[in-house]
Amino acid sequence: MTILSACEWLQSLPWASGIKESSWQFPVIESVHSLAISVMLWPAAILDLRLLGVVMKRRRVSVVASQFLPWVWVGFVTMVLSGVVLFASEAVKCYNSPFFRVKLVLIALAGLNALVFHMTVFGNVQSWDEAQAAPWRAKFAGACSLLVWVGVVAMGRALAYA
């Protein structure tokens, strides 16, 4: 079974094709998907901007992380669940879209970046917790995260129109 035929099968499932045929289901799920950006992206960006020394400089990095990472997780799970449902309803269109492929690659990069950050420089955050200027590896992780997520949103919008 090819990926394309899997997409065709997914899209033909009654609940998936029902989303496309309904006049309101797609925009309602898309609204949840868009609003979840606020729960996920801005809290994630606040942590990135703290690493870059732009916001909350007088707060410990570990405090900012513990305050905002739960939001990122809640928002991320909401985005993935609503995103999977949206994808199922137009799987073939997504399969054929270069923007969707780039979006998936960018999400994977965001995950990899977060994983490396947590396993390396964030592991000994105690030694630079109060420093207004974080180590370069932390700054690099913050900058990558910001850029990648902006790219994810841009690809999502391009996917919807092009």
Added chain:
Amino acid sequence: MLSERWLPLFDWAGKTWLGTTVRDHVLAFPIIETFHLLALAVLLGTVLILNLRAFGLGAKTSTYATMAAELEPWMLVSLVILIASGIPMAMSEPMKCYESWSFPIKMMLMVAAIVWHFAVQRKRQGKGIAVLSILLWTSVGLAGKGIPYV
């Protein structure tokens, strides 16, 4: 839906350089909408962070005032970006906006949310005020999503 006296304004908007340029370039709308959505994330994210504190969620170890001092400038900048990116999007499809119910409702909700923020939210905090703030700003976003549909 708006009354007919608004029609000349919308008619004019679609004929302007800005309106035709955004309409004629396939990627212009999604690019502008990307900025619109990112700014929405900052604005609505800040509203949630400031107001969910009242329910013991999120930044509960910080006071409202310290969080607001850090985040409100970002919220105001994002409001400016939202309006600045919203205008060319509306001008590229003015008749869709003119014929929809969502567009005028969105404009009224936006004005209400801005007034509410400066007149009430800045001076007083509490659970009721928090709920209304979140509901108002969320409805502005949802009404925007509704423009292509109703």
